[in-house]
Amino acid sequence: MPTFKNQTTNGRGIMNILILTPTFILLTASAGFCAEIKTSDISGNPASSRPVPLKNAYTRHLIPGEDFAAESPSVITSTQAKEDLNTLERLMEEAYAGHEYFGSRGMDWPGLFNLIKQELDGKPVWAATQYYNLLMKHLAAADIQDNHLSLKINTAGKQYWHAPSASHWTPRFAGYYVIRENGRLYLTGRDHRSADSIELIAVQGKNPLGFLFPTYVKDLPDETYLLGVLERSSTGYLDCAVKIGTAAPSGISLPLHPIRTKRQAAMPVFESKTIDGIPYIALRSMQDQYASELEKFVQSAETVRSSPVIILDMRGAAGGSDGWGIRWLSGLTNGVLRPNRTVSVLVSPATLQGKVNYLREELFQAGDKSAREHISGLLKRAEAELRSKEKERARRHWEPKTFEWPGSAPGKFEGTLLVISDAYNVSAGEGFLETLKGLGKQVIILGENSGGVNTFGPLYPYRLPNSRIKIYLAQGITLYRGEVCESKGIPPDLWIDEEDILPSALEYAKKHVPLSDEKRGNGKAP
Numbered sequence: 001m002p003t004f005k006n007q008t009t010n011g012r013g014i015m016n017i018l019i020l021t022p023t024f025i026l027l028t029a030s031a032g033f034c035a036e037i038k039t040s041d042i043s044g045n046p047a048s049s050r051p052v053p054l055k056n057a058y059t060r061h062l063i064p065g066e067d068f069a070a071e072s073p074s075v076i077t078s079t080q081a082k083e084d085l086n087t088l089e090r091l092m093e094e095a096y097a098g099h100e101y102f103g104s105r106g107m108d109w110p111g112l113f114n115l116i117k118q119e120l121d122g123k124p125v126w127a128a129t130q131y132y133n134l135l136m137k138h139l140a141a142a143d144i145q146d147n148h149l150s151l152k153i154n155t156a157g158k159q160y161w162h163a164p165s166a167s168h169w170t171p172r173f174a175g176y177y178v179i180r181e182n183g184r185l186y187l188t189g190r191d192h193r194s195a196d197s198i199e200l201i202a203v204q205g206k207n208p209l210g211f212l213f214p215t216y217v218k219d220l221p222d223e224t225y226l227l228g229v230l231e232r233s234s235t236g237y238l239d240c241a242v243k244i245g246t247a248a249p250s251g252i253s254l255p256l257h258p259i260r261t262k263r264q265a266a267m268p269v270f271e272s273k274t275i276d277g278i279p280y281i282a283l284r285s286m287q288d289q290y291a292s293e294l295e296k297f298v299q300s301a302e303t304v305r306s307s308p309v310i311i312l313d314m315r316g317a318a319g320g321s322d323g324w325g326i327r328w329l330s331g332l333t334n335g336v337l338r339p340n341r342t343v344s345v346l347v348s349p350a351t352l353q354g355k356v357n358y359l360r361e362e363l364f365q366a367g368d369k370s371a372r373e374h375i376s377g378l379l380k381r382a383e384a385e386l387r388s389k390e391k392e393r394a395r396r397h398w399e400p401k402t403f404e405w406p407g408s409a410p411g412k413f414e415g416t417l418l419v420i421s422d423a424y425n426v427s428a429g430e431g432f433l434e435t436l437k438g439l440g441k442q443v444i445i446l447g448e449n450s451g452g453v454n455t456f457g458p459l460y461p462y463r464l465p466n467s468r469i470k471i472y473l474a475q476g477i478t479l480y481r482g483e484v485c486e487s488k489g490i491p492p493d494l495w496i497d498e499e500d501i502l503p504s505a506l507e508y509a510k511k512h513v514p515l516s517d518e519k520r521g522n523g524k525a526p
Helices: 065-069 078-095 098-103 109-120 128-142 288-304 323-332 349-365 369-392 428-442 502-512
Strands: 017-019 025-028 075-077 125-127 150-155 158-163 172-181 184-189 198-203 212-214 224-229 237-244 250-258 270-275 278-283 309-313 341-347 397-401 416-421 443-447 459-463 470-474 476-480
Touching: 065 349, 075 078, 075 128, 078 109, 078 125, 078 128, 078 349, 078 459, 078 470, 109 128, 125 128, 128 150, 224 237, 224 250, 270 288, 278 288, 288 323, 288 349, 288 369, 309 502, 323 428, 341 349, 341 428, 349 369, 349 459, 416 428, 416 502, 428 443, 443 502
Parallel strands: 025 158, 278 309, 309 416, 416 443
Antiparallel strands: 017 025, 075 125, 150 158, 150 470, 172 184, 172 224, 172 250, 184 198, 198 237, 212 224, 237 250, 270 278, 341 397, 341 476, 459 470
């Protein structure tokens, strides 16, 4: 079993609506965390094991493909609700990668389920929606800081999919830019002008450097920053010490506003075009059900790799498999791709069934023939793996994983990749974002911090037998650059405090990666 260090956390942040897939809306509440854990704390430890408990351990959690649209019954008895709760408790132990992690941080799992059982004793009959809300209430109160952990219920022709403890750290900025000149910091307004030379001396009684976020603003120097905070909670103001001219330092209080970036309207899964001669590629999902569009995305790498600059727009890249992104990157450059991440995966009869369930659900949702063929192949392999492990009587254990992939392009990518990211870039999108960072200085991320749904996964569905409520549990825990950082997300290189990030990316490309006449349009997107 991997071991985890207890970490002190502070602050809170809330993200009210988080897009998980193009099909469903994940409504969120409560708070997030960010903890630093060394890679050695999660991988490289002796694997734990225990006997398979029951004969039907390899079949009891399977969901038939056609049942993913089945609705919950209107009511269930208290006895049925308790049976479902026992199933949920067993799933948490057998299939949830966060069980040991949160247990090591003080989570009382038996106490949680005992509290729910006590409430179930109070009524002989429960509406399925009441039972769903009861589970949500207690899971939210337990403050399980996993943005992927979620429950879904189908009732009255509608689907409700909630994450009880999901959150996002929202950056908040003052209405000023900060410019560094000759080793000193000066405030300037959003109109790029300052009537007086206002030197920034301190923020919240501390060195201002801890409150500066690199940004890009046309017509301002390269060393321009946003002044603000990235915390779970904020007072809404920054108390600053400033100096105007030769006067003595004085104090001012600057109000903060949430980053202005707006969520993009519904967009195609894949889009490519040229803007002012610059190849522009947009990727909104990496779910296997969009295989035909994602194959086009993968193939686009060959067309654009000779360009001196590419814009890859990943706003709203909501989950799926980052294997699609890795294939694209492999087609962009050669050499070995080594993303700086380590994954510890829980392998058990339950997680093997969860993988089958996931692919059955993807197949159920797939619309076109290409996607169905692709997912069917993956499903056959997952079912074969399940049968093989059943014959082996495999025990529950953890497997540490590292990753590297060979680049397939004929040569190295020599250009610059500008990546646009926002808070709706989550899950597999964040995994791909971190893989892209492996290109080093050739990759520049603009926008805001990603959604922070990148620690626990992949996400597999299971079903409670009586209420037919589905619970989505993560099989693994991922460290990026040696850290677990749920809710905080992956930060950009340049923070853009504007409603639309794309204009800033285009201006940056023109200023810092100018295209010669002979190269303009060369390597344009298909």
